[in-house]
Amino acid sequence: MNTQELRDFVRAHLEMDDEELPATILNIYLQDAFERTISMDNRWPRNEQIFSVSKVPGLESATLPPTLSIPSIMSVTSVDNGYRLVVITQENAEDMFGTNSNEGGGNPIYVSIWAGQMYFWPKISIDGSYDVTVRAYSQPAWDSNASAIPDLDPRLHIALCYYAMSLCYAAQEDEVLEGVYLARWNRDVTQTLKTLMEPVHNHPLVLHGGNPVGGWPSFVVNLPETP
Numbered sequence: 001m002n003t004q005e006l007r008d009f010v011r012a013h014l015e016m017d018d019e020e021l022p023a024t025i026l027n028i029y030l031q032d033a034f035e036r037t038i039s040m041d042n043r044w045p046r047n048e049q050i051f052s053v054s055k056v057p058g059l060e061s062a063t064l065p066p067t068l069s070i071p072s073i074m075s076v077t078s079v080d081n082g083y084r085l086v087v088i089t090q091e092n093a094e095d096m097f098g099t100n101s102n103e104g105g106g107n108p109i110y111v112s113i114w115a116g117q118m119y120f121w122p123k124i125s126i127d128g129s130y131d132v133t134v135r136a137y138s139q140p141a142w143d144s145n146a147s148a149i150p151d152l153d154p155r156l157h158i159a160l161c162y163y164a165m166s167l168c169y170a171a172q173e174d175e176v177l178e179g180v181y182l183a184r185w186n187r188d189v190t191q192t193l194k195t196l197m198e199p200v201h202n203h204p205l206v207l208h209g210g211n212p213v214g215g216w217p218s219f220v221v222n223l224p225e226t227p
Helices: 003-014 023-038 090-097 154-171 175-196
Strands: 048-055 061-063 075-078 084-087 110-114 117-121 130-137
Touching: 003 023, 003 154, 023 154, 023 175, 048 117, 090 110, 090 117, 117 130, 154 175
Parallel strands: 084 110
Antiparallel strands: 048 061, 048 130, 061 117, 075 084, 075 130, 110 117
């Protein structure tokens, strides 16, 4: 459903027209619903992404892409040698390596993040460059354009409408119906989140000969001979 379809569904369900529920208000309700929903977790599977991050000569840090959700960072890997760098806090990095010297050399083994910048430790020379790949999740953003499709799993689109409906009833000071639709939103988001975040399940072990997917050896059960 795009944004206009979400608006139409809310208005039809509440039996209201665009004068009773103008887009200027409904857009804010839907945006609040979107932001409240995505805040349930920083790692939505549909937003998995590999980011390229580079420190360029003349700077002591690398600028992170604005679409990268910093709390969702899974790993940082050197492009040069494939080594995974350990993420530590800025304070711990400064305590371990100091803050004043820009002289450096060799390969970093740690990174820290502060104010949207990635710092490498031990420090790289100010004139040096360094490239890493960051496995993380992008930060979804709301778009109020009528044709825009919310950057969210489609199974949650109706939940956005339920949340917007609860705000409509809150504006009418109807606490009962406000609670009903807020509970629907919470129910749908909780259940969908549980489904989306399930881990990959292992294949069952094959016990009758042959190899399961992956090529691991299996076992054959030899029954005892009949006396």
